[in-house]
Amino acid sequence: MTAAPQRRAAAVLFDKDGTLFDFTRTWSAWALGVMDHLAQGDGLLVAAMARELRFDLDSRSFWKDSPVIAGTSREAAECLARGLGGRDAAALESFLSEAAARAPVVEAVPLAPLLDRLRGAGLRLGVMTNDNEAVAYAHLGQVGVADRFDFVAGFDSGHGAKPSPEPLLAFAAALDLSPAQVVMVGDSTHDLMAGRAxxxxxxxxxxxxxxxxxxxxxxxxxxxxxxxxxxxxRIVAT
Structure with a gap:
C-alpha cells in the first residue's frame, strides 16, 4: 500500500487532461477529427500533421513524447502549422481553442462525488492546465464541476505554464497557503516537476x-x- 503523505494537506491542485479527464479517450479521436478537417481530404497533409504532433495514425493515439501531451495549445498549433506547410499558427490556435472547448471530455472517474468528498474533508481545490483558461472552464462546466474549484488557471492566465512552478505558487498564494500544504496531482513529468520545484x-x-x-x-x-x-x-468516507 502506498504510504500516506507525511505532511497534512490543505489543498489539492489538479492537472486537467490525463488527470481529471482520461487523455486517450478524450483527445485521440478529437485530434484525428481536427487533422481530417484541416487537411480537407488530403491524406498526405494528415500524415504530415500527425508526424509533427507525434500522433500514431495506426493506433490512433499520441506517442509518449508528443508535445501535445504536456504542452500548450500554442505549441500544438505550431506543430499543425508546420505540418500544413507554414500556415498561420495564431489562426490555428484560435481554431483549436474553439474546437477543444466543444470536445466531449471523458471523466477519469466520476468527478462530482470525488470532488465533493475532498471538499467535505476541508480541502481547497484548484486546476492548473497547460491548455487555455477558457477551455478549462468549458470542460469543467461540461461535466458540471466548475463550481467545486477555488482556482482555475491555464497557460494564458498570467502565471506561466508547467513545468515552471510559478502557476502552482500562484494557486498557493491565492489561497494564502504554504506550498508545502498543497498536493499537485498530474499525469505527466511536467506536472510533477512543477510540483517538486x-x-x-x-x-x-x-x-x-x-x-x-x-x-x-x-x-x-x-x-x-x-x-x-x-x-x-486518509480521508474517511462520509
Whole structure:
C-alpha cells in the first residue's frame, strides 16, 4: 500500500487532461477529427500533421513524447502549422481553442462525488492546465464541476505554464497557503516537476500516456487514477 503523505494537506491542485479527464479517450479521436478537417481530404497533409504532433495514425493515439501531451495549445498549433506547410499558427490556435472547448471530455472517474468528498474533508481545490483558461472552464462546466474549484488557471492566465512552478505558487498564494500544504496531482513529468520545484507534495496518476516508471522518480505516490486520492490522503468516507 502506498504510504500516506507525511505532511497534512490543505489543498489539492489538479492537472486537467490525463488527470481529471482520461487523455486517450478524450483527445485521440478529437485530434484525428481536427487533422481530417484541416487537411480537407488530403491524406498526405494528415500524415504530415500527425508526424509533427507525434500522433500514431495506426493506433490512433499520441506517442509518449508528443508535445501535445504536456504542452500548450500554442505549441500544438505550431506543430499543425508546420505540418500544413507554414500556415498561420495564431489562426490555428484560435481554431483549436474553439474546437477543444466543444470536445466531449471523458471523466477519469466520476468527478462530482470525488470532488465533493475532498471538499467535505476541508480541502481547497484548484486546476492548473497547460491548455487555455477558457477551455478549462468549458470542460469543467461540461461535466458540471466548475463550481467545486477555488482556482482555475491555464497557460494564458498570467502565471506561466508547467513545468515552471510559478502557476502552482500562484494557486498557493491565492489561497494564502504554504506550498508545502498543497498536493499537485498530474499525469505527466511536467506536472510533477512543477510540483517538486514549487515545494509541494506530488502525486502521479496513470490516466495519461506516461507510465509509472516515468512518474515515480518525481512523485510521492503514483496512483491508478484520482479516485484513489482520498485513500492516500486518509480521508474517511462520509
Amino acid at each position: 514549487a515545494g509541494m507534495m506530488t502525486v502521479g496518476v496513470l490516466t495519461g500516456p506516461a507510465g509509472a516508471e516515468e512518474l515515480r522518480p518525481l512523485a510521492d505516490a503514483v496512483l491508478p487514477d484520482i479516485g484513489h486520492l482520498p485513500d492516500w490522503l
